[in-house]
Amino acid sequence: MPDDGRFPIETLQPDPVDVLSRVFGHPGFRGRQEEVVRHVAAGGSGLVLMPTGGGKSLCFQVPALCRDGTGIVVSPLIALMEDQVAALRQQGIAAAALHSDLPEGEARKVLADLHAGELKLLYVSPERLTLEGMLSRLEGLPIALFAVDEAHCVSQWGHHFRPEYRGLGVLSERFARTPRLALTATADPRTVEDIRRQLGLDEDPVFRGGFDRPNIRIEASPRDQERGQLRAFLKEHAGVGGAGIVYCGTRVKTEQTAEWLRADGHDALCFHAGMDAGAKRDAHRRFARGDAVVMCATIAFGMGIDRPDVRWVVHLDLPRSPESWYQEIGRAGRDGLPARALLLYGAGDIALARHRIEESPADPAQKRIERQRLDAMVAIAEAATCRRQLLLRCFGEDASEDRCGNCDVCQDPPRLFDGTVAAQKLLSAVYRTGQRFGVGHVVDVLRGRLTDKVAQFAHDRLPTFGVGKDMADALCRSVARQLVARGALDVAVENHGELVLTDGARPILKGEEKVMLREEVARVGHAPRGARTGAAATPGDPLFERLREWRKAEAQAQSVPAYVIFQDRTLAEIAASRPRSLDQLGTIPGVGRTKLDRYGAAVLKVLSD
Numbered sequence: 337m338p339d340d341g342r343f344p345i346e347t348l349q350p351d352p353v354d355v356l357s358r359v360f361g362h363p364g365f366r367g368r369q370e371e372v373v374r375h376v377a378a379g380g381s382g383l384v385l386m387p388t389g390g391g392k393s394l395c396f397q398v399p400a401l402c403r404d405g406t407g408i409v410v411s412p413l414i415a416l417m418e419d420q421v422a423a424l425r426q427q428g429i430a431a432a433a434l435h436s437d438l439p440e441g442e443a444r445k446v447l448a449d450l451h452a453g454e455l456k457l458l459y460v461s462p463e464r465l466t467l468e469g470m471l472s473r474l475e476g477l478p479i480a481l482f483a484v485d486e487a488h489c490v491s492q493w494g495h496h497f498r499p500e501y502r503g504l505g506v507l508s509e510r511f512a513r514t515p516r517l518a519l520t521a522t523a524d525p526r527t528v529e530d531i532r533r534q535l536g537l538d539e540d541p542v543f544r545g546g547f548d549r550p551n552i553r554i555e556a557s558p559r560d561q562e563r564g565q566l567r568a569f570l571k572e573h574a575g576v577g578g579a580g581i582v583y584c585g586t587r588v589k590t591e592q593t594a595e596w597l598r599a600d601g602h603d604a605l606c607f608h609a610g611m612d613a614g615a616k617r618d619a620h621r622r623f624a625r626g627d628a629v630v631m632c633a634t635i636a637f638g639m640g641i642d643r644p645d646v647r648w649v650v651h652l653d654l655p656r657s658p659e660s661w662y663q664e665i666g667r668a669g670r671d672g673l674p675a676r677a678l679l680l681y682g683a684g685d686i687a688l689a690r691h692r693i694e695e696s697p698a699d700p701a702q703k704r705i706e707r708q709r710l711d712a713m714v715a716i717a718e719a720a721t722c723r724r725q726l727l728l729r730c731f732g733e734d735a736s737e738d739r740c741g742n743c744d745v746c747q748d749p750p751r752l753f754d755g756t757v758a759a760q761k762l763l764s765a766v767y768r769t770g771q772r773f774g775v776g777h778v779v780d781v782l783r784g785r786l787t788d789k790v791a792q793f794a795h796d797r798l799p800t801f802g803v804g805k806d807m808a809d810a811l812c813r814s815v816a817r818q819l820v821a822r823g824a825l826d827v828a829v830e831n832h833g834e835l836v837l838t839d840g841a842r843p844i845l846k847g848e849e850k851v852m853l854r855e856e857v858a859r860v861g862h863a864p865r866g867a868r869t870g871a872a873a874t875p876g877d878p879l880f881e882r883l884r885e886w887r888k889a890e891a892q893a894q895s896v897p898a899y900v901i902f903q904d905r906t907l908a909e910i911a912a913s914r915p916r917s918l919d920q921l922g923t924i925p926g927v928g929r930t931k932l933d934r935y936g937a938a939v940l941k942v943l944s945d
C-alpha cells in the first residue's frame with residue numbers, strides 16, 4: 337500500500353471521521369455525508385442526491401479509503417477525472433484514471449498497479465468499465481466499491497443522457513455484494529426513479545441533501561441593455577479573483593460575447609457543443625487551471641466543472657427550467673465563499689421558450705411538464721417575493737424562513753402597483769393596431785408619437801392613440817413584458833416579434849381581472865451596497881496574495897490546477913491565523929497530513945518572509 341503506514345495493518349476498518357481529518361484535513365462531515373459514508377463503508381449501496389458543491393466526492397472517497405480493495409469511480413468526462421485524480425494525489429492518495437485518451441503504455445501501467453493492489457481509487461469511463469475484459473479482470477480483484485458519478489447520465493429524462501451509462505446496469509448483476517453508490521445533483525423525481533431502476537438500486541436508500549446554497553446571492557433583472565448590464569456587473573467584481581461563467585442561449589452568442597469582453601480587456605473564452613474536441617478540451621483546461629477567466633458558454637459547459645472558486649454566473653437568456661438554472665448557478669461558490677448569480681431575461685425569451693415547447697415533437701404529457709417548468713422559471717424571474725424560496729419549492733423543499741435575505745427581492749423588495757388600467761391601455765393598443773406590430777410601435781401609439789409608421793397606418797386616428805401619454809416608455813415596456821410573463825400576451829418570435837393577444841387578455845380587457853405589476857426603477861443588476869461578492873477570502877490582504885502567488889508557481893511546476901494544492905478558503909484561513917508551526921498549520925481546515933508534509937515548510941516560509 338502506498339500510504340506510508342498511515343493505515344495500520346489491522347482487520348478493523350479505519351474510522352471515517354479519522355480518515356476525513358487525517359487525509360483531507362477537514363474537521364467534520366457536512367450534511368448527510370457521514371450517514372452515506374458509514375452506510376457504504378459498512379457495505380451498503382444507495383443513491384446520493386446533493387446539489388453541486390454539496391460534497392458528493394467525499395461520499396465515495398472516504399469509504400473507499402476505509403475499505404479493502406480499490407474503489408472504482410465511473411465518470412463521464414476525461415477532464416473531470418483528471419482533475420479529481422490530481423486532487424487526490426495531492427492528498428497522498430494512490431489514484432489513477434483509465435480512459436480513451438490515455439496512451440497505451442500508461443494504460444498498461446495503470447492496470448499493473450491495479451493488479452498489484454496499489455490503487456485506492458481508479459476513475460474509469462463507462463465504456464471502458466463495461467468492456468467484458470475489464471469486468472472479468474475486476475471480478476478477480478478486491479473491489480472496495482463502485483461509485484457512479486453524474487448518475488443522471490443514465491436517464492433519458494435528463495438533458496445529459498449518455499448511452500454508455502446504460503450498460504452500467506451490469507454492475508448490480510456481476511458485483512451484487514460490492515457496494516454501489518450513484519451520485520447526482522439532479523433531483524427531478526422521474527430521473528431519480530430512472531437511475532434507481534437502471535442501476536439496480538430500487539431496494540437501497542436514497543440520501544437527499546438539502547438543496548439550499550445560501551452563499552449564492554441570486555438576482556434577476558429584465559434585460560434592457562445587455563452589454564451595459566453585464567459591464568456594470570463585471571465592474572463590481574474587478575479584483576475579486578476567481579472565475580465567472582456567462583451562459584448564453586446560442587452558440588453564436590457565446591462567441592460574440594467572448595469577443596466583446598476580450599475587447600473590453602477580460603480574459604474571455606467560449607465553449608459550446610459545436611467546437612471541435614481539441615478546442616473544447618483547451619477551453620476546459622484553461623478554465624480548470626485557476627486563472628481569472630470569463631467563460632462564455634452554452635449549457636454544454638457544465639458537467640465536470642470542479643473549480644471551487646467560480647465567483648459568479650450570469651445568464652443572458654432565460655433558462656428553460658428552474659432545474660437547469662439551479663444546476664448552472666450551482667457552479668458558483670462551491671468553496672462556500674460568497675458568490676453571485678444574475679439572470680437577465682426578456683419577453684422575447686419567454687415567448688420563444690413557449691413556442692419551442694409547442695413545436696417540439698414531444699408527447700402531450702411531456703409538453704405539459706415542460707410548460708410547468710417554464711412557468712415556474714418565469715415566476716422566479718418575475719418574482720415579487722423571495723426568489724430562493726420559489727426555487728427551493730421546485731425541489732419540494734420548503735424553506736423555514738419567509739425571506740432568505742440573500743436575493744435581490746429580499747434585499748430590495750419591488751413595489752407592486754395596481755396596473756389594471758395600464759395593462760388595459762396596452763392590450764387595447766395591441767388589439768386596435770391589428771396585432772401586427774412589435775412593442776416599439778405599440779409604445780409609440782400609446783405615447784401618442786406621430787412617427788412615419790404611425791402616419792403610414794393612420795394609427796393616430798385610433799382611440800388608443802396617446803392614451804398612455806403619462807406612461808414612460810420604460811413603464812410601457814415593463815407592462816408588456818409582465819403581460820407576456822403572465823400569459824396575456826404573446827410575442828411572434830418566429831416572425832417579426834409582433835405582439836399578439838391570448839385568451840388571458842380577455843378578462844383583463846373586460847375589467848374582470850385585476851393586474852398587480854412590479855414597479856421597476858432602474859434596478860438593473862446592481863447589488864445593493866455591501867453585497868459585494870468577494871468577501872472572497874481576504875482580497876487585498878498582501879499575505880493572502882503572497883500565498884496565492886506561491887500556490888500559482890507550485891501549481892505551474894506540477895502542472896495541476898491551483899486549487900488542488902490549496903483552495904482559496906484554506907489560504908485565507910492561513911493568512912488570517914498566521915500559524916507559526918507545522919502543528920498549528922495542520923489544524924487549519926483543508927490541510928491534511930500529506931499536504932502538511934509536502935507544503936508545510938514552504939507555507940511557513942511565505943508567512944515568515
Ligand code: ADP
Nearest residue numbers: 362364365366388389390391392393394644670
Ligand atoms: P460535488 O461533487 O457535490 O459538486 P465536491 O465533492 O466537489 O461537490 O465538494 C465541493 C467542495 O466542498 C469541495 O471544495 C470540497 O473540498 C468541499 N467539501 C466537501 N465536503 C467537505 C467537508 N466535510 N468539509 C469541508 N469541505 C468540504
Ligand code: ZN
Nearest residue numbers: 722740743746
Ligand atoms: Zn430571498
